[in-house]
Each structure stands twice: as C-alpha cells, then as structure tokens.
Amino acid sequence: GAVVSQHPSWVICKSGTSVKIECRSLDFQATTMFWYRQFPKQSLMLMATSNEGSKATYEQGVEKDKFLINHASLTLSTLTVTSAHPEDSSFYICSARGVTHTLTFFGQGTRLTVV
Amino acid sequence: QKEVEQNSGPLSVPEGAIASLNCTYSDRVSQSFFWYRQYSGKSPELIMSIYSNGDKEDGRFTAQLNKASQYVSLLIRDSQPSDSATYLCAVTLAGGTSYGKLTFGQGTILTVHP
Numbered sequence: 492g493a494v495v496s497q498h499p500s501w502v503i504c505k506s507g508t509s510v511k512i513e514c515r516s517l518d519f520q521a522t523t524m525f526w527y528r529q530f531p532k533q534s535l536m537l538m539a540t541s542n543e544g545s546k547a548t549y550e551q552g553v554e555k556d557k558f559l560i561n562h563a564s565l566t567l568s569t570l571t572v573t574s575a576h577p578e579d580s581s582f583y584i585c586s587a588r589g590v591t592h593t594l595t596f597f598g599q600g601t602r603l604t605v606v
Numbered sequence: 607q608k609e610v611e612q613n614s615g616p617l618s619v620p621e622g623a624i625a626s627l628n629c630t631y632s633d634r635v636s637q638s639f640f641w642y643r644q645y646s647g648k649s650p651e652l653i654m655s656i657y658s659n660g661d662k663e664d665g666r667f668t669a670q671l672n673k674a675s676q677y678v679s680l681l682i683r684d685s686q687p688s689d690s691a692t693y694l695c696a697v698t699l700a701g702g703t704s705y706g707k708l709t710f711g712q713g714t715i716l717t718v719h720p
Contacts, residue, residue: 497649523706525708533712534710535650535694535710537709584649586706586708592706593638594706595706595708597649597650598649599648600648600649602647
C-alpha cells in the first residue's frame, strides 16, 4: 500500500504557542488529505478536508482560524494548531488519497500535549 | 442518531473463538465500508473493505454487508490475543472531492484472552 508519513510523532508545547504537524505522501500524489482528531477513548472525528491548491473545508464546530491547514503541494499538507491550549491536547491523524486510489492511507498520528 | 453506530463493548472472547463485531449506519447513500483495527496509541490499520452486498473473506477475517438493513459486520475466526484492539467501522460516500472522507463509529474494544 501507499505510504503516508506524519511528523512529529509526538510533541509537547506550552500553552499559547503554535505547533505545526506535517503529513507527507511518500510514494504517490495526494490530491486529497484529511485531518482527524481523536480524544482518549473516543473515535476519530474529521476536522477538515484539504484538496491540493485550494482552501480546506472544515467540519462544523472546527475553528478554521485555530487549526490552519495548508495543502500547497501534492505530497504535503500541514496542520498548525495556533495558540494551543490544554484542551487541544489530542491525537491528530492525517490520511491521504491519490487520484487513482479507492482507499485512503493513514499517517502514524501525532500525539500533542499542551502544558 | 449517530451516523455510524457500534457496540462499544468491551467484547471478550477466548483464544480460538469467533469474534463478531457489528455496525449500523444511517445514511443510505453510503457506498464504501471499512473495518479498521487500532492498537492503543497507534493509527488505524485497515483490515477489510467491502463495497457490495454479501460476504468478503480475507484470511481469518470475513466482512458482511447488507445495504437493505444498513448493517456491516466483521467476523474474526480463530481469535488470537494479538487481535485484542479497538475495531472501528467506517463508511464513506462514493464520488466527488470528498471521496475518502470517512465517518467512524465509536469503536468496539475486543479482548482475546488465552
């Protein structure tokens, strides 16, 4: 299967700072990338969908000014959590799909802890 | 009503038994159905995908889909302790730029005891 690499695997940051998470498709061109968030003992909840070269589409209740998503190339999407607070602590997971794919492929996830 | 519902469990089965996981979905236009396995602290791992009514078998895993009943199930034969994980049911709509956008159930925790 196709490979999606997410970086970093974990990050600890201070409250009020910003954190950037990268999601890269290593062996295919990802026309669409998805960002999910998973709180402890809960399921994955979609935050936003990004298509290369266009603005991300955010799910209801997700603050687009707080969670900045950039999908500037066909192999890279970034999620920036701005002015992070402890309640933003979560497991963030990206997935990617190429134009010829019927499946999406998940990154390894990023554990964010805001202290 | 949740879009995708699973029994949260936990489901406990002895080693070697069959584990049966169930999922219902509310959107009749859902076209693609997936079962993922997620170990604690890890990203979901695709186990099975199914797109048409009936059964699909892959090794010890069998997925069953009944679109009329809006029901998807996963059977795990000869369960092993290494199968202990959270199993996530996910559905997606077909076509369009949002294809691949997955809606997940809450997950069923499976424990296989020796």
